[in-house]
Amino acid sequence: MAYSDKVIDHYENPRNVGSLPKDDVNVGTGLVGAPECGDVMKLQVKVNPDTGVIDDAKFKTFGCGSAIASSSLATEWLKGKTVDQALAIKNTDIVNELSLPPVKIHCSVLAEDAIKAAIADYKKKRSESKGESVAVGAHAQPNA
Amino acid sequence: MKLPIYMDYHATTPVDPRVLEAMTPFFTQHFGNPASRNHAFGWEAEEAVENARKQVADLIGATAKEVIFTSGATESNNLAIKGVAEMYREKGNHVITCVTEHKAVIDTCKKLEKQGARVTYLPVQKDGRISLDDLRAAITDKTILITIMAANNEIGVLQPIAEIGAIAKEKGIIFHTDAVQIVGKLPFNVNEMKADLVSMSAHKLYGPKGVGALYVRRRNPRVLLAEQISGGGHERGMRSGTLNVPGIVGLGKAAELAKQEMATEGQRLRTLRDALNAKLHANLDEIYINGSMEHRLPHNLNISFAYVEGESLLMGINDVAVSSGSACTSASLEPSYVLKALGAGDDLAHSSIRFGLGRWTTDEEVDYVVEKLTTVVRRLREMSPLYEMVKEGVDLTKMQWVAH
Numbered sequence: 001m002a003y004s005d006k007v008i009d010h011y012e013n014p015r016n017v018g019s020l021p022k023d024d025v026n027v028g029t030g031l032v033g034a035p036e037c038g039d040v041m042k043l044q045v046k047v048n049p050d051t052g053v054i055d056d057a058k059f060k061t062f063g064c065g066s067a068i069a070s071s072s073l074a075t076e077w078l079k080g081k082t083v084d085q086a087l088a089i090k091n092t093d094i095v096n097e098l099s100l101p102p103v104k105i106h107c108s109v110l111a112e113d114a115i116k117a118a119i120a121d122y123k124k125k126r127s128e129s130k131g132e133s134v135a136v137g138a139h140a141q142p143n144a
Numbered sequence: 145m146k147l148p149i150y151m152d153y154h155a156t157t158p159v160d161p162r163v164l165e166a167m168t169p170f171f172t173q174h175f176g177n178p179a180s181r182n183h184a185f186g187w188e189a190e191e192a193v194e195n196a197r198k199q200v201a202d203l204i205g206a207t208a209k210e211v212i213f214t215s216g217a218t219e220s221n222n223l224a225i226k227g228v229a230e231m232y233r234e235k236g237n238h239v240i241t242c243v244t245e246h247k248a249v250i251d252t253c254k255k256l257e258k259q260g261a262r263v264t265y266l267p268v269q270k271d272g273r274i275s276l277d278d279l280r281a282a283i284t285d286k287t288i289l290i291t292i293m294a295a296n297n298e299i300g301v302l303q304p305i306a307e308i309g310a311i312a313k314e315k316g317i318i319f320h321t322d323a324v325q326i327v328g329k330l331p332f333n334v335n336e337m338k339a340d341l342v343s344m345s346a347h348k349l350y351g352p353k354g355v356g357a358l359y360v361r362r363r364n365p366r367v368l369l370a371e372q373i374s375g376g377g378h379e380r381g382m383r384s385g386t387l388n389v390p391g392i393v394g395l396g397k398a399a400e401l402a403k404q405e406m407a408t409e410g411q412r413l414r415t416l417r418d419a420l421n422a423k424l425h426a427n428l429d430e431i432y433i434n435g436s437m438e439h440r441l442p443h444n445l446n447i448s449f450a451y452v453e454g455e456s457l458l459m460g461i462n463d464v465a466v467s468s469g470s471a472c473t474s475a476s477l478e479p480s481y482v483l484k485a486l487g488a489g490d491d492l493a494h495s496s497i498r499f500g501l502g503r504w505t506t507d508e509e510v511d512y513v514v515e516k517l518t519t520v521v522r523r524l525r526e527m528s529p530l531y532e533m534v535k536e537g538v539d540l541t542k543m544q545w546v547a548h
Contacts, residue, residue: 003459011459017527034545035530036490038453038471038479042529060529064455064472068527113546 003065004099010069015076018058020044025129028122030114039063039107041071043114045078045086047122052082059114066104070094070111083119148463149509153348153443153502154297154325155467159394160350160503166397167352170390178387179378189389196396200357203399204323204342205333212358212379213392217324218248220343220358221291223383224320225252227369228289228341229261232318236286242266242274242303243485245293249322253291262286268485271436272301279311289318294332295325298469298482298498299435300444302326309338318367324348324356328402329441330410334359340367346391350503351398355391358383413501414442420499420510421445427518434469434483434496443501448483448492449517451531452524457497460520464513469496491540 003011019042020027026047033040039062046056057075061068073094078086091108094100100108150158159167170192178193180186197208214220229239241253243265253263264282266274274292283290290312294305305321312319320341326332327342328349334342342359346352360382361367375384424431430450446469449457454470469480471494479493499513525531530540 008459011456014527019532031529032546035494035540036545038490038494040529040545042532060527060532062451062528062530063453064470065459067453068456 006073006098007065007069007100010072010098011065014059014068014072016056016058016072016079017060019060020046020056020058025125026122028118028120028125030117030119030121032113032117033063033110035062039067039110041067041110041114043071043074043111043118045115045118045122047083049126052084054078054081054083054086063107063110064104066098066100067107067110069098070100070107071114073097074111074115078115083122086115086119089115145506145508145512148465149512150465151499151501151505151509151513152465152467153500153505154300154498155500156347156353157350157502158504159347159352160398160401162401163351163394163397167390167394170393174389176389178389179376189387192393193387193389196392196399199396199400199403200344201359203328203332203403204344204359205335206359207362209380210334210359210362212360212382213387213395214356214358214383215354215388216347216356217246217322217343217345218356219383220345220356221246221248221320221322222252223358223369223372224341224343224360225249225289225291226256226372227382228318228320228367229256230370231368232288236284236288237261238264238284238286239289239291240264240266240279240282240287241291242268242293244268244272244296244299244301244482245291246297246322246324249291249293266292270486270488271439272296272299272434272482272486273303273436273439274308276304276307276311279308283311283315283317287315287317289320291320291322293325294321294323294327294337295330295441295444296435296482297325298480299446299486300325300441301435302330302439302441304439305337305339312340313338318365325441328399328406329443331406334361340365341369344395346395346398349395349398349402352391352394355388355395357395409503410442413505416505416507416510417443417445417499417501419507420501420514421447423511423514424517427514428521431521432488432492434486434488434492443505445499445501446483447497447499448488448495449497449521450492450495451528451534452521453494454496456524457495457517457520460524461513461516464516466500466513467498469498470494 057078059071091112094108176185176189178190454468455472483493
């Protein structure tokens, strides 16, 4: 099976590999997948609490080239987006951008799940630290 | 050194130029049909086929009349298993095989089950070998066939074939072995192994694709098979169809060369394989050999590189041709059933690479593969959340994973 040029580019030059301090209240961590299924993604976002904008995003992925590319692309897209904009990223956007074949669609689904898990974790930490519940979309929204 | 490097000799092998040279005249010059009994074109084709039959027989310690030519080992396995089940239906309906067999055996057995046969799939131990006690315990008075491979195509593990043959003989059960990976690589004698049916393939042996053979014992006992392809009654009535003369000549020549070169070539490959293994272990931690190292083909190595997924590893070494047990590299999207059967955990199956060395593998190639793999494994581990967690002291087996 041939890989698309974009998958190869992300595989060879992955963007934003690494880790953010997971105890930081402004950092949300998503860990999805399972080793026995052959892919595990860790995706982290660092959110500016005043603006609700994602300042930084990092990933580490155990998985095939398409899984690595999907998570690398996700971190690229997350930076500069608000939390709500990030939640609007769909796996089909990743499929289209990377030209993933049908057998690799699950990689994009996993990346979407990782984004959602990271943001849910961020929101949970924020609400716990403030002692109040933060509903989706409660952050200030800068004009896009 | 020429790139890409081929290190997937269990999948197939290139045709040896000496084999090709032997085959060539049989396409255009000596094109006769060996079944043409009344003219010179037929006679010379028949002579070539009988010469090849002798060459194959000599490699496995058989007599020429016991060798049936087929289209390949998949057909040989089908013919052996279905042919016995049909021929000996009155005697019983139970077949014993093992979980790590090639699909050509497993799926043939599954087909028999659908038709009412009973099949026992023996488990394997951690080292990839069956237990002889399990085999003895599985035998019933309805058992008509034991089919266990000589050497596994993924992990290269050798089954205790001589012992299995002795048990089958003692119980009066027909013993078939898929010997595709071992024939021509290690000494294999049908009488020492007490094998009644043996499947072989030319293209694993530096011969052409599309041709194979089945050894069918003629004496002690005389094994009968129900034909699976009906027609002109070729090959003692067991396999109809005009013989693939150039292919058969190629198989014969390949068998002859293998017999001459097996001892030196086997030793050379063992040395190279051991160097590959030692150098990888020197460079990388947490790598695990799948299957017994003691009972193994000399040219096989199957290693799991923990915390790195196999397909991404293959992508990083794209100028080296090897294969992986990772789900992502299989059509079924399931990790290797052979590695799963070893009980090491699915995660290690996803991380496995199979190396198959062969006639044209060099020292230089082994060193290149070691360097390349080391670099890529290190890079991918830096990118692996599992590796990071383990370094932080997390026990991955105690994690609650969200399977998808």
